[in-house]
Structure formats: structure tokens, C-alpha cells
Amino acid sequence: MVLAAAIQLEAVLGDVAANLATCERLADEAGRAGAKIIALPEFFTTGIGFDESLGHAVLPPDGKATALLTSLAKRYGALVGGSFLCRDADGEVRNAYLAADPGGVIGRHDKDRPTMWENAFYIGGADDGVFRYGDHHVGAAVCWELMRTPTVHRLRSRVDLVLTGSGWWSIPPWPPRALFERWEERNRATARAAAATFAKYVGAPVVHAAHAGELTCRMPWAPITYRGRFEGSTLITDADGTVIAERRPEEGQGVVLGEIDLGRRPPLLDPPRRYWLHPRGPLPAAVWHYQRWHGRRWYRRHMRSARGASGPS
16 A cells, blocks of 8 residues: 545646745645655646736746656655646647656656647647556546546556546536536536546546636636636545545645555446546537637647747746
């Protein structure tokens, strides 16, 4: 058995220095408790929202985010992972999940498809997201990758641990309020189910870090402001999908600790014969398409114009 930790973060949107400091403090708490696996959430350097500050907070592959992951891994003799907006040598930005052990970076996975307004800030990847950690194989999956059947196929029965993180935002209480509140109840339940049941599809324990707290930002192609929150669902499961430890979003920022047994098991669930593992609901499905169209155009105009130039290193 090994002690694992998942970080629940309330990020300051676009503030790399503040978020790195908070992540280090929370990871230190986990390391001092004896954790040998420490998961930071998706976008641990910036948070996520439709905000131009993210375009100025992109880091290089060997910048401050990677330095934090490697230093924490060395400090605590641990496996440490998390994702951040990364500008590569080709000038493109990707949502890169890096994992490090005491010897340095051992693997990288680029999220396959940006979700909704995320299309404005990065492009997708196509790697298998599997890397070796000692005698074990570790798989990485980021946020809505936990919603997709292709993610199950690339990791199923191949890994002994899944490291994952998310920045899953809520559906705001717009009118008609009763309808939007019902949609939000389902959205929040899906956020938890996507992380908690993924182990059953893959046959390996899951360590899922996430964002909590409030979010206010612009809405793409709309003269309104988004006001919502992150769904949290920071949790740790065993290979059978049983939730060992969990931190609810209303509990705010903090650390989840749980003991897991590294190793693969026969998966309990077969993947469905469809693209989505869980229903998205009508509003997220519609927003998925319109914000993808908007985001790809915005990325070409605002992110590619900064080719070769990163923000703080």
C-alpha cells in the first residue's frame, strides 16, 4: 500500500506566482504526511476561465511549473503530476500533464481535446499518456478525457495507476432558473461520477485532483458574464472504483489523503459503444460546439500571434 494525495485548489485566475506558491504549500502538507503520490489539478498554474490573462501565463516545458513538480518529487521521494498551459518549441500551446519522480520528469501527456472555451488557449494532443514509474505503468487523463470512451481504450488494462486532474465548472443559475438548476445538479453529479467510476472502466486506482471555489469571467461570443463555481470532486479510488477519500467542493482548498494498492485489476465495466461515457446534457452539448468554433478562431488570433514567446518562465 502507498499513501496518495490529491490537491483541491482555489486558483487565482492567470496568476502563476500565486498558484505555484499555493500548490507548493499544499503539496508540502501532503509530503509531510508521508504521501508518495501527489496529484495537482489541471491548469494548476493558472486556473481556467475565458480570460485573456491565461494567454500571458503560458509556460515553457522547462519553466517554473516543471521546476515545482521535479523539486517536490525530489523533496519527498514521490511521484508528482499536474497539467499546465505549455508553449512548445513549435510555438503551439498544449495542456501538458507532466509527471516527475525524484530523478526528474518521467512522462508527459497532452490532453486530447480542449473543452468548450479551453479551445481559445491550446490545441489537442495525440499521445497514449502512459509512462513507466519504477516497476509500474502510470496513465494520465485530464478532465473531460474521463468522459470519453477513447480514453478508456488507451488505458484499459495497461496501467497500474491513473493520475488525473480537472477544472470542471458549473452551469450558472440563469433563467428559467428551475431548469438551469436541474441541469446543474446533473452536471455536478457527472463531475463526480466521471472521476469515481473511471477506475471501473480501466482497472486501476485513480488519484483525481481538482479545482474548487468561485469563477467569474466573460462568456465567449455573448454580452453576458459567467458567474459560477468549480465542481471539485477531488478524490482517490481503488482499482475497483471504491472511493477511499474525497473532498467536496464546499470544503474548499485542501489535501485528500488515501492509501492505495498500485496494480491493475480486471475492469468491472465494459466501455459503451458510444463516444461519451456519461451524458453531457443539452446545454453542455450545445456549448461544446459553439465555444469550440469560437475558441479555435480566438486561438489563431491571440495565441498563435505570440508564437515562440512564453509568459513567465
